[in-house]
Amino acid sequence: MLYSGTNQVISCLSARERSLIVPHLRLFELIPGHALHSPHEPVSHVYFPRSGLLSIVVVFSDGNSAEAAVAGSNTIVGAIAAFGDGTALNQVMVAAAGNADRIEAGVLRRLARESEALREVLIRHSQALAAQSVQIAGCNAIHPLEARLCRLLLQCRDLASADTLPFTQDLVSSMLGVYRPSLTHVLRKLETARLVSVSRGKVRIEDAAALEECSCECYGAIKEQVKQIVGARSLAA
Known part of the structure; x- marks a missing residue:
């Protein structure tokens, strides 16, 4: 490769x-x-x-x-x-x-x-x-699945510097520790709201700003923690 x-x-x-x-x-x-x-x-x-x-x-x-x-x-x-x-x-x-x-x-x-x-x-x-x-x-432990999913997708978008993530629903459900039907329900909700689009083996973020509004505070908290610990030059989480 x-x-x-x-x-x-x-x-x-x-x-x-x-x-x-x-x-x-x-x-x-x-x-x-x-x-x-x-x-x-x-x-x-x-x-x-x-x-x-x-x-x-x-x-x-x-x-x-x-x-x-x-x-x-x-x-x-x-x-x-x-x-x-x-x-x-x-x-x-x-x-x-x-x-x-x-x-x-x-x-x-x-x-x-x-x-x-x-x-x-x-x-x-x-x-x-x-x-x-x-x-x-x-x-x-605390936040609902929708907020956790939004946080995860935003983190991965930042790390990959890409709006399209090569993720299957099986992979995402495994990462979040939930059953696939629960994940599918939330993804459909986000897709209906035009925040994401889902195709075979891919999840594309269509509206990152709106997705961040649906995310929990942990997305911003993790970014701030990385900045404080390792410095702004390494900030990509």
Whole structure:
């Protein structure tokens, strides 16, 4: 495939930190449905997405799952592996095709010990994903499905820089932890209001401003949290 895009974290590193990490990065294709990390298993690689979307989900013993966070080219996925025992807490799935640079977790752990500046970047982006997870946990518990769906679609639109998202209804229902009939009902409502249009394997945002009005406060809260933790230059969530 043609590799494209740029990871914002890599772009924002100083020349010294880039010289440390870039020689160890390898291009990796992100294939929809592929699991990059699995719960309670060692994290072998840390990912710097260039394009595409990753869904971080909590998997329950009965097989059900619920979204914990979404990630794109604005962040690092698996940075926590540079600290502690490097065991994955959640599942990381590819939600939309793209590509990423990846590095062996052990190598990144060594580089983080050598560079305080790099270590700080890893910590901040781990904190940002953790903050998003906490916000979404509250969102899942309190807010109605329609508001949660609007928030998710807007987040993914920002991360993908595209109005058309390559999402099946099965994928979205899995990310939100709801049954497909419930999701279908809400999507039809949004489609009738001309906020979105739905076709096979795609959801297109037709009116982002109106969609934001229907979203819960969590959309803006997550953007503000990312800005505060990692700075405006990395703001894309």
